[in-house]
Amino acid sequence: MVCTETYILSRTQFLSLSNNIPPKNTDLNVRFYEHGWLPLLKRCKSMEEFKQVHAHILKLGLFWDHFCGSNLVATCALAKWGSMEYACSIFRRIEEPSSFEYNTMIRGNVNCMNLEEALILYVEMLKKGIEPDNFTYPFVFKACSLLGALKEGMQIYSHVFKAGLEGDLFLQNSLISMYGKCGAIEHARDVFDKMSERSVASWSAIIGAHASAEMWHECLKLFNDMMHDGRYRPEESTLVSVLSACTHLGSPNLGSSVHGILLRNTTELNVIVKTSLIDMYAKCGCIEKGLCVFHSMAEKNKHSYTVMISGLAVHGCGSEALRIFAEMLEQGLAPDDVVYVGVLSACTHAGLVNEGLEFFNRMQFEHKIEPTIQHYGCMVDLMGRAGMLREAYELIKSMPRKPNDVLWRSLLNACKVHHNLELGEIAAENIFMLNPHNPGDYLVLANMYARAQKWVDMAKIRTEMVRKGLVQTPGFSLVEVKRRVYKFVSHDKSQPHFHSIYAMIHQMEWQLKFEGYIPDTSQVLLDVDEEEKRQRLKYHSQKLAIAFALIHTSEGSPIRIFRNLRMCNDCHTYTKFISMIYEREITVRDRNLFHHFKDGACSCKDYW
């Protein structure tokens, strides 16, 4: 019971409430509402305050008012400070609970991730003969979607028809989300297509469904359809899915326009939206814009720090990433395994070897995080980069879990860079045992043999590739010029103005030679003479893309290139020279990191 000396709500407030009794009206409903209990309940800011109000209500005998009980349950179950246990104890004292109380309890349980409990309550409802209504199903479907319980969800959908609620807009929207989350995209699509009436939420749900299915182009298409319809104003949740599509498609221009739509449609962007923006900018190569959004955030959480740190990591900004990690710790946010992947890879890409080794220890012993296979991968990269190949090999062997092919591939790559054929062979053998279908691995090994002039071994590997029917994935480079994306493959002559591009290449080469560039033919695996090898190198897709961009963009503007494969040594050196000669910043996104070429140097410090 309430103790009059310690209550939190003002004394006069309580006195005035107590003075209002007995009520003028004997009707209980009027009594509960007339005396201002509802606003008082809504004003509760903590469990303490709530318990006091609850105590007063009990003392005054108001609890038996039907609406009083349901409002108590609703407040306690749904407030941030609430308690499901306490709400349940109140709920169980209501003699004849209606669908309203059940809905509230189901919703509360879904919010605290007691998903089975939510479904049990739904079943209990059915057993007691209380009819679920249009409010019940959205919560129940949400529980199913969080459980990934597609079958159960579909079964429950059949109840909807019995209740004649299949036309309800909210219900259909939740159904789309459930299908989306459970990976039943065609079902989601089917519901969406058959809707007689839609809201923004319907669009958000269907766009989100395609985002979780990683159908990025479809996401953008749907968003476009929605905007063209003209009746809907996009919401933050809609745009988060669209941003995700921009991120995965690597389109900073699209992403920026979504940013613009956000700013035009909402006053203050929430944490989730801002986090998605940072991630989008970082992954699209615009790390400065990502930092800008990050610094503009009043409220940051674990996710925000994680995307910022791993964003900086792939851009080779290691020390900046570590500074932000320190800030995260200062804020009292506990680091988890994901943020440590970012921290360790930041150390790797910036060549901060000692720091990386130290963080690997701190993670385990100070923050008690078991290293996952990703962490080991970062460490192998880190040691490999520093030339500590033996140590990396020992680390892999000492792992408590079975190493995967990705890990061995890191070692193989390190061996390639440091020309250690002996360990390279071991790494390759392990890769071939775990995954014999990746042509790139065979090529790296063949390359290493070629470099060591072991032609017989090289030929063996090539034969092996042919025998397995493995063909090298064709490499391509994408470059965006005047809002259009152009794709180049090696020796490409499909562009309408390819003559001017080839002429540009000749001009560039003349200047490159003047500056001291020597073509590195060591990675050309053809049995041809040196001159032929040089000819092969000359028209690699990245070089064509750079030439094209140099012709068609204004002087001094940055060039952004995306490629599907790692670049060869020669393209790397070549691009460094070009960035100096033409005074351009060139950003190339590789399979796993960004290379920022500027003034003749690359942010990866020549390790990739």
Added chain:
DNA sequence: TCCCAATGAA
């Protein structure tokens, strides 16, 4: 007279 749907990281 109270309760609906959606969103972020390796």
